[in-house]
Amino acid sequence: MSKDVVVDIQGLTKSFGDRKIFRDVTLQVHQSEVVAIIGPSGVGKSTLIRCVNYLHPFDQGTIRLLGHELRGGERPSAAVLQDIRTHVGMVFQTFNLFHHLSVLDNIVLGPVEVKKVPRKQAVERAHELLEMMGLTDWAKAYPRRLSGGQQQRVAICRALAMDPKVMLFDEPTSMLDPELVGDVLEAIQRLAQQGMTMILVTHEMMFAKEVADTVVIMADNAIAEMGPAKQVLENPQTERARNFLARVLRNTPPADIPQAVVGGDPD
Amino acid sequence: MHVAWLYLGPFLQGTGVTLELTIVSTVVALVAGILGALGMIHGGKILRAVLVVYVELVRGLPPILQLFIIFFGLTQFGVQLDAFSAALIWLMVYGAGYAIEVFRAGIQDVSEGQWEAARSVGMGYFTTLRKIILPQAFALMMPELTNFTVLQLKNTTFVFFIGVADIMYQAQQGAASTEQPQVMFVMAALFYLVLNGGISRVAALVERRLTAYR
Amino acid sequence: MSLFSIWGQYFPSYLQGLGVTIELTVLSLALALVIGFVLALMRLSKVRGLVIVATVYTDVLRAIPVLVMLFIAYYSLGAIGIKLSGVEAAVLTLGAFYGALYGEVFRGGISGVDPGQREAAAALGLPPSSVMRKVVLPQAFLAILPPATNRFADIIKDTSLVVTISVADLMLQSYQAISATYRPMDMLGLAAIMYFVVYLLVSRVLARWELNVQRRRS
Numbered sequence: 001m002s003k004d005v006v007v008d009i010q011g012l013t014k015s016f017g018d019r020k021i022f023r024d025v026t027l028q029v030h031q032s033e034v035v036a037i038i039g040p041s042g043v044g045k046s047t048l049i050r051c052v053n054y055l056h057p058f059d060q061g062t063i064r065l066l067g068h069e070l071r072g073g074e075r076p077s078a079a080v081l082q083d084i085r086t087h088v089g090m091v092f093q094t095f096n097l098f099h100h101l102s103v104l105d106n107i108v109l110g111p112v113e114v115k116k117v118p119r120k121q122a123v124e125r126a127h128e129l130l131e132m133m134g135l136t137d138w139a140k141a142y143p144r145r146l147s148g149g150q151q152q153r154v155a156i157c158r159a160l161a162m163d164p165k166v167m168l169f170d171e172p173t174s175m176l177d178p179e180l181v182g183d184v185l186e187a188i189q190r191l192a193q194q195g196m197t198m199i200l201v202t203h204e205m206m207f208a209k210e211v212a213d214t215v216v217i218m219a220d221n222a223i224a225e226m227g228p229a230k231q232v233l234e235n236p237q238t239e240r241a242r243n244f245l246a247r248v249l250r251n252t253p254p255a256d257i258p259q260a261v262v263g264g265d266p267d
Numbered sequence: 268m269h270v271a272w273l274y275l276g277p278f279l280q281g282t283g284v285t286l287e288l289t290i291v292s293t294v295v296a297l298v299a300g301i302l303g304a305l306g307m308i309h310g311g312k313i314l315r316a317v318l319v320v321y322v323e324l325v326r327g328l329p330p331i332l333q334l335f336i337i338f339f340g341l342t343q344f345g346v347q348l349d350a351f352s353a354a355l356i357w358l359m360v361y362g363a364g365y366a367i368e369v370f371r372a373g374i375q376d377v378s379e380g381q382w383e384a385a386r387s388v389g390m391g392y393f394t395t396l397r398k399i400i401l402p403q404a405f406a407l408m409m410p411e412l413t414n415f416t417v418l419q420l421k422n423t424t425f426v427f428f429i430g431v432a433d434i435m436y437q438a439q440q441g442a443a444s445t446e447q448p449q450v451m452f453v454m455a456a457l458f459y460l461v462l463n464g465g466i467s468r469v470a471a472l473v474e475r476r477l478t479a480y481r
Numbered sequence: 482m483s484l485f486s487i488w489g490q491y492f493p494s495y496l497q498g499l500g501v502t503i504e505l506t507v508l509s510l511a512l513a514l515v516i517g518f519v520l521a522l523m524r525l526s527k528v529r530g531l532v533i534v535a536t537v538y539t540d541v542l543r544a545i546p547v548l549v550m551l552f553i554a555y556y557s558l559g560a561i562g563i564k565l566s567g568v569e570a571a572v573l574t575l576g577a578f579y580g581a582l583y584g585e586v587f588r589g590g591i592s593g594v595d596p597g598q599r600e601a602a603a604a605l606g607l608p609p610s611s612v613m614r615k616v617v618l619p620q621a622f623l624a625i626l627p628p629a630t631n632r633f634a635d636i637i638k639d640t641s642l643v644v645t646i647s648v649a650d651l652m653l654q655s656y657q658a659i660s661a662t663y664r665p666m667d668m669l670g671l672a673a674i675m676y677f678v679v680y681l682l683v684s685r686v687l688a689r690w691e692l693n694v695q696r697r698r699s
Contacts (some may be wrong), residue, residue: 055603094597097601100619100623155601327680327681329638329640342666343664343666344666417543424546424549438549448556448557449556449557455549455552456545
């Protein structure tokens with residue numbers, strides 16, 4: 001594998017009982033590349049990126065990252081798992097901030113518990129991150145006091161506090177009210193500009209076109225098409241990709257700023 | 268283990284007493300519980316206050332103390348109850364206190380919309396209650412009601428202390444005369460296990476019928 | 482003799498009895514919490530054997546009256562050579578029984594925590610024990626608190642069963658006072674007042690505390 005490949009997914013297949021989630025997914029993510037995965041609901045986009053930090057096990061294929069190799073049907077050792085999860089940041093659709101901890105403690109928990117960073121240093125770093133996200137005033141608040149958009153930006157801070165090598169975003173804006181989507185997307189865009197390697201499951205077509213280097217369209221439980229963002233979105237080569245895009249773009253209001261696509265993905 | 272066989276007769280007699288106490292007190296407590304719950308939900312201020320105090324007293328005082336008050340305490344005012352009556356009255360009073368809370372929660376779990384819908388077709392209060400609210404509430408409450416009946420059965424054990432000849436009493440007599448408590452009390456435990464298993468089985472059947480509409 | 486002078490005369494022995502009642506309550510509660518926590522972990526584990534053992538334990542203990550268990554612990558065990566004092570038998574019985582109830586309470590609280598919270602903690606690289614300690618348990622705590630305090634109040638009441646095996650708790654003190662004074666209602670009344678005050682203190686103080694914890698977190 002070439003030197004700057006950060007995540008190398010080969011022939012990944014996963015089923016739930018009889019139900020195939022996806023099959024034979026092969027995908028390489030390079031240093032500082034932004035990969036956006038799009039596609040209709042229920043094709044396993046979220047499950048795919050959850051396999052990368054092994055929140056979900058998979059049946060066949062391999063994922064190589066951070067010098068480790070995860071193999072289908074084989075549970076990695078606790079040490080490997082922890083190393084991967086420590087260096088792969090994840091942002092969830094439902095934010096999943098820890099309700100019982102203040103905003104600050106949400107961000108500090110990982111570095112202190114896992115990386116054994118002195119608390120004082122972790123707190124300083126947390127304040128820096130909050131400032132970057134424009135959330136300075138909320139450090140002491142409990143998560144449920146915050147709007148969805150603010151919670152999601154705290155969740156991004158929480159992931160960044162671990163100094164991840166790769167960031168995974170699982171539909172980060174699909175639970176947000178339309179007017180709150182912009183702030184979160186802006187934060188993600190800034191990360192992209194700073195050179196963060198990212199895999200992003202999203203419904204925001206415009207955003208994908210603008211920010212992603214590579215777009216992957218998943219349909220019928222497999223990759224339908226993959227390539228440079230503009231090319232795939234403007235001039236798709238496969239029938240399935242064309243069908244999907246035609247259906248989605250009909251529903252997307254024309255806009256130059258990123259906007260929420262009508263309807264969220266329940267999976 | 269012939270000692271166990273020897274005492275099977277008395278144990279079965281005791282079972283009769285235990286079941287009589289359980290069934291009669293449970294039925295009375297449930298009816299009182301429904302009325303009390305309605306008083307709590309729809310009654311006036313004074314009625315509600317009285318009911319709250321009643322429930323708190325029943326729940327706040329040790330069961331055996333309540334039984335003693337009814338059996339021994341009342342004698343100070345010239346009320347001499349025989350042991351069985353005292354036991355039955357206590358089980359009713361005690362059960363009702365718990366049943367009120369069970370029904371209050373159950374009735375309030377049925378949505379307000381059901382009352383409104385019934386009223387809108389011209390049903391009166393008690394008709395609505397009987398035809399609409401209680402059937403749904405019962406279905407919702409089956410797990411709690413099963414629990415309640417099991418609790419009533421377990422509470423009957425306290426009455427041996429004032430000399431009512433229930434299972435517990437027979438076990439104690441047996442233990443004293445055979446000097447084999449390891450047999451008698453384990454046997455009592457098995458009897459209660461079987462009886463409670465029976466209650467759960469019957470409750471499961473009733474629940475299946477009540478929730479058929481879902 | 483007036484009501485109050487007779488109460489005054491017996492008050493010291495009642496207080497002594499109350500001390501025994503509180504001692505029984507605290508010891509039983511401690512044992513029950515430990516047993517309950519272990520049972521909850523067993524039932525939530527993926528090891529089939531542990532799940533079965535914990536489930537059978539819970540179902541059996543909930544179906545047998547506490548009084549029967551107390552007699553088994555005190556008389557039956559004694560007859561086969563395991564002699565326990567009244568206090569030991571009572572603590573063992575109440576701890577075992579309320580352990581089964583607390584096991585259910587804890588299990589409900591823990592499994593009620595949103596799975597997304599575990600996922601997020603795992604995704605940060607927290608090892609399973611830290612996920613439990615730092616994220617799941619603190620959140621389960623809120624859901625566990627109200628039913629747990631209810632059970633606590635029930636333990637206080639159930640300690641009165643030791644009157645049947647002659648442990649000198651508040652209940653036995655009042656029972657003995659009856660035969661000494663022939664004024665059953667007066668003597669039971671004083672015990673009732675004392676039990677009720679403890680019950681109110683426990684349920685109100687704990688309720689206040691619950692409210693504070695909840696407020697702080699929302």
